[in-house]
Every structure is written in C-alpha cells, then in structure tokens.
Amino acid sequence: MRRVSMVGTPGSGKTTLGRALAERLGVEYLELDSVFHQPGWEPLPVEEFRARAAEVLAGDGWVVDGNYSAVRELVWARADTVVWFDRPRAVIMWRVFVRTLRRAVTREVLWNGNREPLRGLLPVDREQSVIAWAWVKHAEYRERYRAAAADPGDLDFVRIATDADARALLDRAA
Template sequence: MGEITGIPVCHLDAAYWNPGWVATSEEEWDDTVKDLISADEWILDGNYSRTLDVRAARADTIIFLDMPSWITVYRIVKRRIRYHGQTRPDLREGCTEKLDWEFVRWVWSYRNRRRPGIMDKLTALSKEKRIIILGSPKQVRQFVRQIRALSNNHT
C-alpha cells in the first residue's frame, strides 16, 4: 500500500519489539503510537488492540484483514521457514524470526477470541470512518488492484 500510495508505512511489530524480542513498556508504547499517528498521513500495519481506539480516532480508513484461521496459521509457518535465522523486513533488527506454540494458538484462536470485539468496534466506527473488511486473499488482490488503478489515474 505504501509503494502504491506514497504514504509512509509503519509496521507496528517493528516499533513495538526491541532486539531480542523485548517488549516495549506500555507507557513508551503509548507515546510511540501517539507519535506515529501525529503525522498527516500514515499507514499502520499490525494489531495491538490495546491502542486500537487511539489509532482509530485519527484514522480516516481502517482496513481489517479478516482471513480464515487456517490461512493465517499457514502463513506464519511459511514466514518462519522463509526467514529462518533472519530478521524479517517488517521487524526491528535483532528480532530473529521465531515461532512457538503460544503464538500459533493465539493466531488460531484469534477469530473466536478477539475478532468479535474488533468487529463490534469496527461496526461502531463505520458511522464516521471508512471501514474495509477483506476476508480472502482474492479480495485483497482485488482491493490492491483498485488502489493501484486509482493511484495511476491521479498521476
């Protein structure tokens, strides 16, 4: 999205995790999020539901990737294999790719445990924000094609 739109992208995982997978303190994280959303334009990639309300208040558009659990688990395993022994481009240096059962369980149970609350928030926000929910890889590809076409028409 950043390449297509020219809008700066921040991967929240890269901002949150310090080298060695050390988490940022809640106070520092809150300050970081406030700094990130103080810019005129931004794209934030990531979850971090504790700060969703603060981010949503400043956002004009929220895109929620609502993929089936099997796809998300498949993709984290694939990502683990692809970046074995390396730091992914969307993480801070010193966070070597890893995968543990706790994370697999979190991803697998996300749709049942976290998704309902997120959907409630998105429904409430839809009165004042543009909410886009993409539920399949095909929908994501179609959306990206639309954004690319719009971007090409504006240049």
C-alpha cells in the same frame, strides 16, 4: 483513504498489503511490531510505545499495521479507514506456519535484531509461538472487528477475506 489501520490475525497479509498500500498512497508505513519488540523480544514500555506511535500518527497520511490495544484508540482516533483481515483459520494457520518456518530456517532478522526461533514452530505457549498466538487470537479478533465494523462511527471499514478483496483495495487506492 489517507490514514489506514491494518488489523487482523498474524499471517493474514497485513504487512504485505500494508506496505503496498502505503507505497500506492505515498504515505509512511509503520509496523507496530517493529516498535513494540525491542532487542531480545523485550516489550517497549507502554507509554514509550504510545509516544512513538503518536509521532507517526501526527502525520497527514500513514498506514499502521497491528492489533495492539495499548495504541488502538490513538490509531483509530486519527484513522479514516480500518482494513480488517478476516481470512479463514485454515489459510491463516498455513501462512503463519510457512512464514515462521522460513524465518527460523533462514535466520531472518525481523525488528531490532530479533529472529524467530525454531521453537516458535511448536505451538505450545502463545507468548513464545506466533503459530499458537494466531490460533488463539483468530476467533477473538474476528469477533472484535466484526463488532467494530457493525458500528464504525466515522471510520470506513474494509473487510479483506480473499486475495481478490486485497487487490480491489489496492485498485481503489490508485
């Protein structure tokens, strides 16, 4: 396990485990959100996004966190392992709500000067609220990655459904 793709719903633990796994493996960590979301939450043009991701993917070892279809085939073509976070919806929704509230209240700077606004707590528009996005995408991601895990090709698929699964993955990387 040297080139790892971390996928799953927001709030599932991709970033936390991804950073710990990259540190344990001694490889670069890339959160795709940090590249895609430019100042003012403007999306990076697709070709530039793919080019920036490809720079990291050219390395011998990395952990890449994110579900972006624009770069998925690039990531998976170089990956040896896909870590799929398949947490229950109730767990996801609680985690993403608490995280969003904390970020909005503390005005935590995320990527490129962006902050989560308080309006992000109102799950109305999935393009404006990570909470709404997590709700809508949960079933879609579960089906997408369940199908991919059933026919993984050369990829090692690791399903993370519990905190114990996450600890076991880190132990495996030791």
